[in-house]
Amino acid sequence: MSETTLEHHHEKTENARFGFWVYLMTDLIMFSALFAAYAVLRNNTFGGPGGGDIFNLPFVLTETFILLTSSFTCGLATVSINQKKLKQALWWLGATFLLGASFLIMELTEFHRLIADGNGPQRSAFLSSYFTLVGAHGLHIAVGLLWMIIAGIVAYKRGLTEKTASQLTRLALFWHFLDLVWIFIFTIVYLIGVL
Amino acid sequence: MPTFKSYLIGYIASILLILLAYLPVQIHLASGHRLLSHGFIMGAVILLAIVQMIVQLIFFLHLGNKNSRWNIVFLISTIGIVLIVVAGSVWIMTSLNNSMSSQQIDNYMQDQGSF
Structure with a gap:
Protein backbone atom coordinates (compact mmCIF):
# COMPACT_ATOMS: atom_id res chain seq x y z
CA MET A 1 0.00 0.00 0.00
CA SER A 2 1.38 3.40 -0.92
CA GLU A 3 2.04 6.11 1.63
CA THR A 4 -0.87 8.31 0.52
CA THR A 5 -3.49 5.53 0.66
CA LEU A 6 -2.28 4.60 4.13
CA GLU A 7 -2.65 8.19 5.24
CA HIS A 8 -6.04 8.36 3.61
CA HIS A 9 -7.19 5.25 5.49
CA HIS A 10 -5.83 6.60 8.73
CA GLU A 11 -7.71 9.85 8.24
CA LYS A 12 -10.91 7.94 7.52
CA THR A 13 -10.53 5.97 10.76
CA GLU A 14 -9.90 9.17 12.70
CA ASN A 15 -12.97 10.84 11.17
CA ALA A 16 -15.16 7.84 11.96
CA ARG A 17 -13.84 7.86 15.52
CA PHE A 18 -14.67 11.52 15.96
CA GLY A 19 -18.13 11.07 14.42
CA PHE A 20 -18.80 8.24 16.83
CA TRP A 21 -17.62 10.41 19.71
CA VAL A 22 -20.20 13.03 18.69
CA TYR A 23 -22.88 10.33 18.87
CA LEU A 24 -21.69 9.31 22.35
CA MET A 25 -21.98 12.91 23.52
CA THR A 26 -25.60 13.16 22.31
CA ASP A 27 -26.26 9.89 24.12
CA LEU A 28 -24.80 11.50 27.23
CA ILE A 29 -27.34 14.33 26.90
CA MET A 30 -30.13 11.75 26.77
CA PHE A 31 -28.79 10.11 29.93
CA SER A 32 -28.58 13.52 31.61
CA ALA A 33 -32.34 14.01 31.07
CA LEU A 34 -32.99 10.63 32.72
CA PHE A 35 -30.63 11.49 35.60
CA ALA A 36 -32.46 14.82 36.06
CA ALA A 37 -35.85 13.06 36.16
CA TYR A 38 -34.51 10.59 38.73
CA ALA A 39 -32.96 13.34 40.89
CA VAL A 40 -36.26 15.24 40.95
CA LEU A 41 -38.50 12.23 41.61
CA ARG A 42 -36.33 10.13 43.92
CA ASN A 43 -38.19 11.13 47.12
CA ASN A 44 -41.68 10.71 45.64
CA THR A 45 -42.21 7.17 46.87
CA PHE A 46 -46.03 7.47 47.22
CA GLY A 47 -46.03 5.37 50.41
CA GLY A 48 -43.95 2.69 48.68
CA PRO A 49 -40.37 1.66 49.42
CA GLY A 50 -37.43 4.08 49.11
CA GLY A 51 -33.96 3.31 47.82
CA GLY A 52 -32.71 2.15 51.23
CA ASP A 53 -35.47 -0.47 51.44
CA ILE A 54 -34.92 -2.17 48.09
CA PHE A 55 -31.27 -1.72 47.04
CA ASN A 56 -28.83 -4.53 47.82
CA LEU A 57 -25.45 -2.76 47.91
CA PRO A 58 -23.08 -5.79 47.87
CA PHE A 59 -25.00 -7.13 44.85
CA VAL A 60 -24.66 -3.81 43.00
CA LEU A 61 -20.97 -3.59 43.96
CA THR A 62 -20.44 -7.00 42.33
CA GLU A 63 -22.23 -5.78 39.19
CA THR A 64 -19.99 -2.70 39.15
CA PHE A 65 -16.80 -4.79 39.40
CA ILE A 66 -17.99 -7.12 36.62
CA LEU A 67 -18.68 -4.20 34.28
CA LEU A 68 -15.39 -2.50 35.17
CA THR A 69 -13.50 -5.74 34.50
CA SER A 70 -15.27 -6.08 31.14
CA SER A 71 -14.15 -2.53 30.30
CA PHE A 72 -10.59 -3.60 31.16
CA THR A 73 -10.69 -6.78 29.00
CA CYS A 74 -12.18 -4.67 26.18
CA GLY A 75 -9.13 -2.40 26.48
CA LEU A 76 -6.85 -5.46 26.25
CA ALA A 77 -8.67 -6.41 23.02
CA THR A 78 -7.76 -2.95 21.68
CA VAL A 79 -4.11 -3.50 22.63
CA SER A 80 -4.12 -6.86 20.78
CA ILE A 81 -5.64 -5.24 17.70
CA ASN A 82 -2.92 -2.59 17.66
CA GLN A 83 -0.34 -5.40 17.85
CA LYS A 84 -2.12 -7.08 14.88
CA LYS A 85 -2.93 -10.16 16.97
CA LEU A 86 -6.44 -10.97 15.81
CA LYS A 87 -6.85 -14.28 17.61
CA GLN A 88 -5.82 -12.79 20.94
CA ALA A 89 -8.15 -9.82 20.33
CA LEU A 90 -11.08 -12.15 19.72
CA TRP A 91 -10.37 -14.03 22.97
CA TRP A 92 -10.41 -10.77 24.93
CA LEU A 93 -13.59 -9.73 23.11
CA GLY A 94 -15.16 -13.07 24.09
CA ALA A 95 -14.21 -12.47 27.75
CA THR A 96 -15.73 -8.97 27.51
CA PHE A 97 -18.92 -10.47 26.09
CA LEU A 98 -19.24 -13.03 28.90
CA LEU A 99 -18.67 -10.39 31.58
CA GLY A 100 -21.12 -8.00 29.91
CA ALA A 101 -23.73 -10.76 29.65
CA SER A 102 -23.26 -11.61 33.36
CA PHE A 103 -23.80 -7.96 34.22
CA LEU A 104 -27.00 -7.85 32.18
CA ILE A 105 -28.31 -11.07 33.74
CA MET A 106 -27.65 -9.68 37.23
CA GLU A 107 -29.47 -6.48 36.35
CA LEU A 108 -32.46 -8.40 34.97
CA THR A 109 -32.48 -10.58 38.12
CA GLU A 110 -32.69 -7.44 40.22
CA PHE A 111 -35.54 -6.05 38.08
CA HIS A 112 -37.37 -9.35 38.30
CA ARG A 113 -37.06 -9.45 42.09
CA LEU A 114 -38.39 -5.88 42.39
CA ILE A 115 -41.34 -6.52 40.10
CA ALA A 116 -42.16 -9.84 41.83
CA ASP A 117 -42.29 -7.98 45.18
CA GLY A 118 -44.81 -5.53 43.74
CA ASN A 119 -42.19 -2.78 43.37
CA GLY A 120 -42.40 -2.43 39.59
CA PRO A 121 -42.23 0.86 37.67
CA GLN A 122 -45.94 1.56 38.26
CA ARG A 123 -45.50 1.55 42.08
CA SER A 124 -44.27 5.15 42.44
CA ALA A 125 -42.64 8.05 40.60
CA PHE A 126 -39.34 7.09 42.23
CA LEU A 127 -39.51 3.55 40.84
CA SER A 128 -40.65 4.74 37.38
CA SER A 129 -37.64 7.02 37.08
CA TYR A 130 -35.35 4.33 38.52
CA PHE A 131 -36.46 1.69 36.01
CA THR A 132 -36.22 4.17 33.12
CA LEU A 133 -32.67 5.29 33.96
CA VAL A 134 -31.21 1.87 34.83
CA GLY A 135 -33.23 0.18 32.08
CA ALA A 136 -31.93 2.63 29.44
CA HIS A 137 -28.38 1.75 30.46
CA GLY A 138 -29.20 -1.98 30.35
CA LEU A 139 -30.63 -1.58 26.87
CA HIS A 140 -27.37 0.04 25.74
CA ILE A 141 -25.47 -2.91 27.23
CA ALA A 142 -27.70 -5.34 25.30
CA VAL A 143 -27.04 -3.43 22.05
CA GLY A 144 -23.30 -3.47 22.84
CA LEU A 145 -23.38 -7.26 23.32
CA LEU A 146 -25.17 -7.73 19.99
CA TRP A 147 -22.62 -5.46 18.29
CA MET A 148 -19.81 -7.51 19.88
CA ILE A 149 -21.16 -10.71 18.32
CA ILE A 150 -21.49 -9.11 14.88
CA ALA A 151 -18.14 -7.29 14.94
CA GLY A 152 -16.43 -10.43 16.26
CA ILE A 153 -17.81 -12.62 13.45
CA VAL A 154 -16.97 -10.03 10.78
CA ALA A 155 -13.39 -9.65 12.06
CA TYR A 156 -12.99 -13.43 12.25
CA LYS A 157 -14.19 -13.91 8.65
CA ARG A 158 -12.44 -10.97 6.97
CA GLY A 159 -9.32 -10.83 9.11
CA LEU A 160 -7.79 -7.72 10.58
CA THR A 161 -8.21 -5.04 7.91
CA GLU A 162 -8.26 -1.27 8.35
CA LYS A 163 -12.06 -1.44 8.26
CA THR A 164 -12.62 -4.22 10.81
CA ALA A 165 -10.02 -2.74 13.17
CA SER A 166 -11.71 0.66 12.96
CA GLN A 167 -15.07 -0.95 13.73
CA LEU A 168 -13.66 -2.72 16.81
CA THR A 169 -12.13 0.55 18.03
CA ARG A 170 -15.54 2.23 17.95
CA LEU A 171 -17.08 -0.72 19.77
CA ALA A 172 -14.43 -0.38 22.49
CA LEU A 173 -15.22 3.35 22.75
CA PHE A 174 -18.92 2.54 23.19
CA TRP A 175 -18.18 -0.06 25.87
CA HIS A 176 -15.89 2.21 27.91
CA PHE A 177 -18.53 4.95 27.66
CA LEU A 178 -21.19 2.63 29.12
CA ASP A 179 -18.89 1.75 32.00
CA LEU A 180 -18.46 5.46 32.69
CA VAL A 181 -22.22 6.07 32.72
CA TRP A 182 -22.63 3.13 35.11
CA ILE A 183 -20.20 4.73 37.59
CA PHE A 184 -22.62 7.65 37.86
CA ILE A 185 -25.64 5.34 38.20
CA PHE A 186 -23.78 3.43 40.93
CA THR A 187 -22.95 6.66 42.76
CA ILE A 188 -26.12 8.70 42.34
CA VAL A 189 -28.79 5.99 42.32
CA TYR A 190 -27.36 3.34 44.62
CA LEU A 191 -24.79 4.88 46.98
CA ILE A 192 -26.73 8.11 47.58
CA GLY A 193 -30.05 6.23 47.35
CA VAL A 194 -29.40 4.13 50.47
CA LEU A 195 -28.28 7.05 52.67
CA MET B 1 -0.99 4.49 21.42
CA LEU B 63 -8.38 11.70 25.91
CA GLY B 64 -4.82 12.58 26.85
CA ASN B 65 -3.69 12.03 23.21
CA LYS B 66 -2.57 15.03 21.26
CA ASN B 67 -5.03 14.40 18.39
CA SER B 68 -8.06 14.22 20.65
CA ARG B 69 -8.30 17.97 21.26
CA TRP B 70 -11.67 18.30 19.50
CA ASN B 71 -13.03 15.32 21.40
CA ILE B 72 -12.23 17.18 24.61
CA VAL B 73 -13.83 20.41 23.34
CA PHE B 74 -16.98 18.50 22.46
CA LEU B 75 -16.96 16.68 25.81
CA ILE B 76 -16.63 19.90 27.81
CA SER B 77 -19.49 21.59 25.96
CA THR B 78 -21.63 18.48 26.52
CA ILE B 79 -20.82 18.46 30.23
CA GLY B 80 -22.01 22.09 30.26
CA ILE B 81 -25.38 21.02 28.83
CA VAL B 82 -25.57 18.08 31.27
CA LEU B 83 -24.96 20.39 34.25
CA ILE B 84 -27.61 22.87 33.07
CA VAL B 85 -30.18 20.09 32.56
CA VAL B 86 -29.52 18.26 35.84
CA ALA B 87 -28.78 21.15 38.22
CA GLY B 88 -31.46 23.34 36.58
CA SER B 89 -34.17 20.69 36.97
CA VAL B 90 -33.28 19.97 40.58
CA TRP B 91 -33.09 23.68 41.42
CA ILE B 92 -36.45 24.57 39.85
CA MET B 93 -38.29 21.59 41.31
CA THR B 94 -36.95 21.97 44.86
CA SER B 95 -37.71 25.73 44.93
CA LEU B 96 -41.19 24.97 43.65
CA ASN B 97 -41.59 22.35 46.33
CA ASN B 98 -40.30 24.68 49.07
CA SER B 99 -42.39 27.71 48.12
CA MET B 100 -45.70 25.83 48.02
CA SER B 101 -47.25 24.38 51.18
CA SER B 102 -48.73 20.90 50.97
CA GLN B 103 -52.19 22.52 51.39
CA GLN B 104 -51.53 24.72 48.35
CA ILE B 105 -50.40 21.68 46.35
CA ASP B 106 -53.56 19.76 47.34
CA ASN B 107 -55.77 22.71 46.39
CA TYR B 108 -53.96 23.13 43.10
CA MET B 109 -54.32 19.44 42.23
CA GLN B 110 -58.03 19.53 43.15
CA ASP B 111 -58.50 22.54 40.85
CA GLN B 112 -56.80 20.60 38.07
CA GLY B 113 -59.10 17.63 38.72
CA SER B 114 -56.31 15.25 39.70
CA PHE B 115 -58.28 13.91 42.68
Missing part, protein backbone atom coordinates in the same frame (compact mmCIF):
# COMPACT_ATOMS: atom_id res chain seq x y z
CA PRO B 2 -2.92 2.68 24.18
CA THR B 3 -0.81 0.12 26.04
CA PHE B 4 -1.45 -2.74 28.45
CA LYS B 5 0.11 -0.67 31.19
CA SER B 6 -2.27 2.28 30.76
CA TYR B 7 -5.32 0.00 30.93
CA LEU B 8 -3.93 -1.74 34.02
CA ILE B 9 -3.35 1.59 35.78
CA GLY B 10 -6.88 2.72 34.92
CA TYR B 11 -8.35 -0.58 36.11
CA ILE B 12 -6.58 -0.63 39.48
CA ALA B 13 -7.28 3.07 40.11
CA SER B 14 -10.98 2.53 39.31
CA ILE B 15 -11.24 -0.42 41.73
CA LEU B 16 -9.67 1.65 44.50
CA LEU B 17 -11.95 4.63 43.81
CA ILE B 18 -15.07 2.43 43.84
CA LEU B 19 -14.08 0.87 47.19
CA LEU B 20 -13.19 4.31 48.58
CA ALA B 21 -16.75 5.47 47.80
CA TYR B 22 -18.45 2.23 48.85
CA LEU B 23 -16.88 1.64 52.27
CA PRO B 24 -17.91 4.94 53.98
CA VAL B 25 -21.51 4.34 52.89
CA GLN B 26 -21.48 0.82 54.39
CA ILE B 27 -19.84 2.10 57.59
CA HIS B 28 -22.49 4.81 57.80
CA LEU B 29 -25.29 2.25 57.43
CA ALA B 30 -23.68 -0.22 59.86
CA SER B 31 -23.40 2.51 62.53
CA GLY B 32 -27.15 3.14 62.26
CA HIS B 33 -26.72 6.43 60.34
CA ARG B 34 -24.64 7.90 63.18
CA LEU B 35 -21.09 7.87 61.81
CA LEU B 36 -20.37 10.59 59.20
CA SER B 37 -23.09 13.02 58.09
CA HIS B 38 -25.31 12.61 55.02
CA GLY B 39 -24.07 15.79 53.40
CA PHE B 40 -20.42 14.81 53.85
CA ILE B 41 -20.89 11.35 52.31
CA MET B 42 -22.96 12.74 49.42
CA GLY B 43 -20.29 15.30 48.58
CA ALA B 44 -17.49 12.76 48.95
CA VAL B 45 -19.02 10.06 46.71
CA ILE B 46 -19.87 12.59 43.97
CA LEU B 47 -16.31 13.94 44.11
CA LEU B 48 -14.93 10.38 43.87
CA ALA B 49 -17.18 9.67 40.85
CA ILE B 50 -15.80 12.78 39.12
CA VAL B 51 -12.21 11.71 39.87
CA GLN B 52 -13.04 8.26 38.50
CA MET B 53 -14.53 9.84 35.37
CA ILE B 54 -11.26 11.71 34.76
CA VAL B 55 -9.21 8.53 35.37
CA GLN B 56 -11.31 6.52 32.90
CA LEU B 57 -11.33 9.32 30.31
CA ILE B 58 -7.54 9.37 30.35
CA PHE B 59 -6.69 5.65 30.70
CA PHE B 60 -9.65 3.97 28.96
CA LEU B 61 -10.86 6.57 26.43
CA HIS B 62 -7.36 8.06 25.81
Whole structure:
Protein backbone atom coordinates (compact mmCIF):
# COMPACT_ATOMS: atom_id res chain seq x y z
CA MET A 1 0.00 0.00 0.00
CA SER A 2 1.38 3.40 -0.92
CA GLU A 3 2.04 6.11 1.63
CA THR A 4 -0.87 8.31 0.52
CA THR A 5 -3.49 5.53 0.66
CA LEU A 6 -2.28 4.60 4.13
CA GLU A 7 -2.65 8.19 5.24
CA HIS A 8 -6.04 8.36 3.61
CA HIS A 9 -7.19 5.25 5.49
CA HIS A 10 -5.83 6.60 8.73
CA GLU A 11 -7.71 9.85 8.24
CA LYS A 12 -10.91 7.94 7.52
CA THR A 13 -10.53 5.97 10.76
CA GLU A 14 -9.90 9.17 12.70
CA ASN A 15 -12.97 10.84 11.17
CA ALA A 16 -15.16 7.84 11.96
CA ARG A 17 -13.84 7.86 15.52
CA PHE A 18 -14.67 11.52 15.96
CA GLY A 19 -18.13 11.07 14.42
CA PHE A 20 -18.80 8.24 16.83
CA TRP A 21 -17.62 10.41 19.71
CA VAL A 22 -20.20 13.03 18.69
CA TYR A 23 -22.88 10.33 18.87
CA LEU A 24 -21.69 9.31 22.35
CA MET A 25 -21.98 12.91 23.52
CA THR A 26 -25.60 13.16 22.31
CA ASP A 27 -26.26 9.89 24.12
CA LEU A 28 -24.80 11.50 27.23
CA ILE A 29 -27.34 14.33 26.90
CA MET A 30 -30.13 11.75 26.77
CA PHE A 31 -28.79 10.11 29.93
CA SER A 32 -28.58 13.52 31.61
CA ALA A 33 -32.34 14.01 31.07
CA LEU A 34 -32.99 10.63 32.72
CA PHE A 35 -30.63 11.49 35.60
CA ALA A 36 -32.46 14.82 36.06
CA ALA A 37 -35.85 13.06 36.16
CA TYR A 38 -34.51 10.59 38.73
CA ALA A 39 -32.96 13.34 40.89
CA VAL A 40 -36.26 15.24 40.95
CA LEU A 41 -38.50 12.23 41.61
CA ARG A 42 -36.33 10.13 43.92
CA ASN A 43 -38.19 11.13 47.12
CA ASN A 44 -41.68 10.71 45.64
CA THR A 45 -42.21 7.17 46.87
CA PHE A 46 -46.03 7.47 47.22
CA GLY A 47 -46.03 5.37 50.41
CA GLY A 48 -43.95 2.69 48.68
CA PRO A 49 -40.37 1.66 49.42
CA GLY A 50 -37.43 4.08 49.11
CA GLY A 51 -33.96 3.31 47.82
CA GLY A 52 -32.71 2.15 51.23
CA ASP A 53 -35.47 -0.47 51.44
CA ILE A 54 -34.92 -2.17 48.09
CA PHE A 55 -31.27 -1.72 47.04
CA ASN A 56 -28.83 -4.53 47.82
CA LEU A 57 -25.45 -2.76 47.91
CA PRO A 58 -23.08 -5.79 47.87
CA PHE A 59 -25.00 -7.13 44.85
CA VAL A 60 -24.66 -3.81 43.00
CA LEU A 61 -20.97 -3.59 43.96
CA THR A 62 -20.44 -7.00 42.33
CA GLU A 63 -22.23 -5.78 39.19
CA THR A 64 -19.99 -2.70 39.15
CA PHE A 65 -16.80 -4.79 39.40
CA ILE A 66 -17.99 -7.12 36.62
CA LEU A 67 -18.68 -4.20 34.28
CA LEU A 68 -15.39 -2.50 35.17
CA THR A 69 -13.50 -5.74 34.50
CA SER A 70 -15.27 -6.08 31.14
CA SER A 71 -14.15 -2.53 30.30
CA PHE A 72 -10.59 -3.60 31.16
CA THR A 73 -10.69 -6.78 29.00
CA CYS A 74 -12.18 -4.67 26.18
CA GLY A 75 -9.13 -2.40 26.48
CA LEU A 76 -6.85 -5.46 26.25
CA ALA A 77 -8.67 -6.41 23.02
CA THR A 78 -7.76 -2.95 21.68
CA VAL A 79 -4.11 -3.50 22.63
CA SER A 80 -4.12 -6.86 20.78
CA ILE A 81 -5.64 -5.24 17.70
CA ASN A 82 -2.92 -2.59 17.66
CA GLN A 83 -0.34 -5.40 17.85
CA LYS A 84 -2.12 -7.08 14.88
CA LYS A 85 -2.93 -10.16 16.97
CA LEU A 86 -6.44 -10.97 15.81
CA LYS A 87 -6.85 -14.28 17.61
CA GLN A 88 -5.82 -12.79 20.94
CA ALA A 89 -8.15 -9.82 20.33
CA LEU A 90 -11.08 -12.15 19.72
CA TRP A 91 -10.37 -14.03 22.97
CA TRP A 92 -10.41 -10.77 24.93
CA LEU A 93 -13.59 -9.73 23.11
CA GLY A 94 -15.16 -13.07 24.09
CA ALA A 95 -14.21 -12.47 27.75
CA THR A 96 -15.73 -8.97 27.51
CA PHE A 97 -18.92 -10.47 26.09
CA LEU A 98 -19.24 -13.03 28.90
CA LEU A 99 -18.67 -10.39 31.58
CA GLY A 100 -21.12 -8.00 29.91
CA ALA A 101 -23.73 -10.76 29.65
CA SER A 102 -23.26 -11.61 33.36
CA PHE A 103 -23.80 -7.96 34.22
CA LEU A 104 -27.00 -7.85 32.18
CA ILE A 105 -28.31 -11.07 33.74
CA MET A 106 -27.65 -9.68 37.23
CA GLU A 107 -29.47 -6.48 36.35
CA LEU A 108 -32.46 -8.40 34.97
CA THR A 109 -32.48 -10.58 38.12
CA GLU A 110 -32.69 -7.44 40.22
CA PHE A 111 -35.54 -6.05 38.08
CA HIS A 112 -37.37 -9.35 38.30
CA ARG A 113 -37.06 -9.45 42.09
CA LEU A 114 -38.39 -5.88 42.39
CA ILE A 115 -41.34 -6.52 40.10
CA ALA A 116 -42.16 -9.84 41.83
CA ASP A 117 -42.29 -7.98 45.18
CA GLY A 118 -44.81 -5.53 43.74
CA ASN A 119 -42.19 -2.78 43.37
CA GLY A 120 -42.40 -2.43 39.59
CA PRO A 121 -42.23 0.86 37.67
CA GLN A 122 -45.94 1.56 38.26
CA ARG A 123 -45.50 1.55 42.08
CA SER A 124 -44.27 5.15 42.44
CA ALA A 125 -42.64 8.05 40.60
CA PHE A 126 -39.34 7.09 42.23
CA LEU A 127 -39.51 3.55 40.84
CA SER A 128 -40.65 4.74 37.38
CA SER A 129 -37.64 7.02 37.08
CA TYR A 130 -35.35 4.33 38.52
CA PHE A 131 -36.46 1.69 36.01
CA THR A 132 -36.22 4.17 33.12
CA LEU A 133 -32.67 5.29 33.96
CA VAL A 134 -31.21 1.87 34.83
CA GLY A 135 -33.23 0.18 32.08
CA ALA A 136 -31.93 2.63 29.44
CA HIS A 137 -28.38 1.75 30.46
CA GLY A 138 -29.20 -1.98 30.35
CA LEU A 139 -30.63 -1.58 26.87
CA HIS A 140 -27.37 0.04 25.74
CA ILE A 141 -25.47 -2.91 27.23
CA ALA A 142 -27.70 -5.34 25.30
CA VAL A 143 -27.04 -3.43 22.05
CA GLY A 144 -23.30 -3.47 22.84
CA LEU A 145 -23.38 -7.26 23.32
CA LEU A 146 -25.17 -7.73 19.99
CA TRP A 147 -22.62 -5.46 18.29
CA MET A 148 -19.81 -7.51 19.88
CA ILE A 149 -21.16 -10.71 18.32
CA ILE A 150 -21.49 -9.11 14.88
CA ALA A 151 -18.14 -7.29 14.94
CA GLY A 152 -16.43 -10.43 16.26
CA ILE A 153 -17.81 -12.62 13.45
CA VAL A 154 -16.97 -10.03 10.78
CA ALA A 155 -13.39 -9.65 12.06
CA TYR A 156 -12.99 -13.43 12.25
CA LYS A 157 -14.19 -13.91 8.65
CA ARG A 158 -12.44 -10.97 6.97
CA GLY A 159 -9.32 -10.83 9.11
CA LEU A 160 -7.79 -7.72 10.58
CA THR A 161 -8.21 -5.04 7.91
CA GLU A 162 -8.26 -1.27 8.35
CA LYS A 163 -12.06 -1.44 8.26
CA THR A 164 -12.62 -4.22 10.81
CA ALA A 165 -10.02 -2.74 13.17
CA SER A 166 -11.71 0.66 12.96
CA GLN A 167 -15.07 -0.95 13.73
CA LEU A 168 -13.66 -2.72 16.81
CA THR A 169 -12.13 0.55 18.03
CA ARG A 170 -15.54 2.23 17.95
CA LEU A 171 -17.08 -0.72 19.77
CA ALA A 172 -14.43 -0.38 22.49
CA LEU A 173 -15.22 3.35 22.75
CA PHE A 174 -18.92 2.54 23.19
CA TRP A 175 -18.18 -0.06 25.87
CA HIS A 176 -15.89 2.21 27.91
CA PHE A 177 -18.53 4.95 27.66
CA LEU A 178 -21.19 2.63 29.12
CA ASP A 179 -18.89 1.75 32.00
CA LEU A 180 -18.46 5.46 32.69
CA VAL A 181 -22.22 6.07 32.72
CA TRP A 182 -22.63 3.13 35.11
CA ILE A 183 -20.20 4.73 37.59
CA PHE A 184 -22.62 7.65 37.86
CA ILE A 185 -25.64 5.34 38.20
CA PHE A 186 -23.78 3.43 40.93
CA THR A 187 -22.95 6.66 42.76
CA ILE A 188 -26.12 8.70 42.34
CA VAL A 189 -28.79 5.99 42.32
CA TYR A 190 -27.36 3.34 44.62
CA LEU A 191 -24.79 4.88 46.98
CA ILE A 192 -26.73 8.11 47.58
CA GLY A 193 -30.05 6.23 47.35
CA VAL A 194 -29.40 4.13 50.47
CA LEU A 195 -28.28 7.05 52.67
CA MET B 1 -0.99 4.49 21.42
CA PRO B 2 -2.92 2.68 24.18
CA THR B 3 -0.81 0.12 26.04
CA PHE B 4 -1.45 -2.74 28.45
CA LYS B 5 0.11 -0.67 31.19
CA SER B 6 -2.27 2.28 30.76
CA TYR B 7 -5.32 0.00 30.93
CA LEU B 8 -3.93 -1.74 34.02
CA ILE B 9 -3.35 1.59 35.78
CA GLY B 10 -6.88 2.72 34.92
CA TYR B 11 -8.35 -0.58 36.11
CA ILE B 12 -6.58 -0.63 39.48
CA ALA B 13 -7.28 3.07 40.11
CA SER B 14 -10.98 2.53 39.31
CA ILE B 15 -11.24 -0.42 41.73
CA LEU B 16 -9.67 1.65 44.50
CA LEU B 17 -11.95 4.63 43.81
CA ILE B 18 -15.07 2.43 43.84
CA LEU B 19 -14.08 0.87 47.19
CA LEU B 20 -13.19 4.31 48.58
CA ALA B 21 -16.75 5.47 47.80
CA TYR B 22 -18.45 2.23 48.85
CA LEU B 23 -16.88 1.64 52.27
CA PRO B 24 -17.91 4.94 53.98
CA VAL B 25 -21.51 4.34 52.89
CA GLN B 26 -21.48 0.82 54.39
CA ILE B 27 -19.84 2.10 57.59
CA HIS B 28 -22.49 4.81 57.80
CA LEU B 29 -25.29 2.25 57.43
CA ALA B 30 -23.68 -0.22 59.86
CA SER B 31 -23.40 2.51 62.53
CA GLY B 32 -27.15 3.14 62.26
CA HIS B 33 -26.72 6.43 60.34
CA ARG B 34 -24.64 7.90 63.18
CA LEU B 35 -21.09 7.87 61.81
CA LEU B 36 -20.37 10.59 59.20
CA SER B 37 -23.09 13.02 58.09
CA HIS B 38 -25.31 12.61 55.02
CA GLY B 39 -24.07 15.79 53.40
CA PHE B 40 -20.42 14.81 53.85
CA ILE B 41 -20.89 11.35 52.31
CA MET B 42 -22.96 12.74 49.42
CA GLY B 43 -20.29 15.30 48.58
CA ALA B 44 -17.49 12.76 48.95
CA VAL B 45 -19.02 10.06 46.71
CA ILE B 46 -19.87 12.59 43.97
CA LEU B 47 -16.31 13.94 44.11
CA LEU B 48 -14.93 10.38 43.87
CA ALA B 49 -17.18 9.67 40.85
CA ILE B 50 -15.80 12.78 39.12
CA VAL B 51 -12.21 11.71 39.87
CA GLN B 52 -13.04 8.26 38.50
CA MET B 53 -14.53 9.84 35.37
CA ILE B 54 -11.26 11.71 34.76
CA VAL B 55 -9.21 8.53 35.37
CA GLN B 56 -11.31 6.52 32.90
CA LEU B 57 -11.33 9.32 30.31
CA ILE B 58 -7.54 9.37 30.35
CA PHE B 59 -6.69 5.65 30.70
CA PHE B 60 -9.65 3.97 28.96
CA LEU B 61 -10.86 6.57 26.43
CA HIS B 62 -7.36 8.06 25.81
CA LEU B 63 -8.38 11.70 25.91
CA GLY B 64 -4.82 12.58 26.85
CA ASN B 65 -3.69 12.03 23.21
CA LYS B 66 -2.57 15.03 21.26
CA ASN B 67 -5.03 14.40 18.39
CA SER B 68 -8.06 14.22 20.65
CA ARG B 69 -8.30 17.97 21.26
CA TRP B 70 -11.67 18.30 19.50
CA ASN B 71 -13.03 15.32 21.40
CA ILE B 72 -12.23 17.18 24.61
CA VAL B 73 -13.83 20.41 23.34
CA PHE B 74 -16.98 18.50 22.46
CA LEU B 75 -16.96 16.68 25.81
CA ILE B 76 -16.63 19.90 27.81
CA SER B 77 -19.49 21.59 25.96
CA THR B 78 -21.63 18.48 26.52
CA ILE B 79 -20.82 18.46 30.23
CA GLY B 80 -22.01 22.09 30.26
CA ILE B 81 -25.38 21.02 28.83
CA VAL B 82 -25.57 18.08 31.27
CA LEU B 83 -24.96 20.39 34.25
CA ILE B 84 -27.61 22.87 33.07
CA VAL B 85 -30.18 20.09 32.56
CA VAL B 86 -29.52 18.26 35.84
CA ALA B 87 -28.78 21.15 38.22
CA GLY B 88 -31.46 23.34 36.58
CA SER B 89 -34.17 20.69 36.97
CA VAL B 90 -33.28 19.97 40.58
CA TRP B 91 -33.09 23.68 41.42
CA ILE B 92 -36.45 24.57 39.85
CA MET B 93 -38.29 21.59 41.31
CA THR B 94 -36.95 21.97 44.86
CA SER B 95 -37.71 25.73 44.93
CA LEU B 96 -41.19 24.97 43.65
CA ASN B 97 -41.59 22.35 46.33
CA ASN B 98 -40.30 24.68 49.07
CA SER B 99 -42.39 27.71 48.12
CA MET B 100 -45.70 25.83 48.02
CA SER B 101 -47.25 24.38 51.18
CA SER B 102 -48.73 20.90 50.97
CA GLN B 103 -52.19 22.52 51.39
CA GLN B 104 -51.53 24.72 48.35
CA ILE B 105 -50.40 21.68 46.35
CA ASP B 106 -53.56 19.76 47.34
CA ASN B 107 -55.77 22.71 46.39
CA TYR B 108 -53.96 23.13 43.10
CA MET B 109 -54.32 19.44 42.23
CA GLN B 110 -58.03 19.53 43.15
CA ASP B 111 -58.50 22.54 40.85
CA GLN B 112 -56.80 20.60 38.07
CA GLY B 113 -59.10 17.63 38.72
CA SER B 114 -56.31 15.25 39.70
CA PHE B 115 -58.28 13.91 42.68
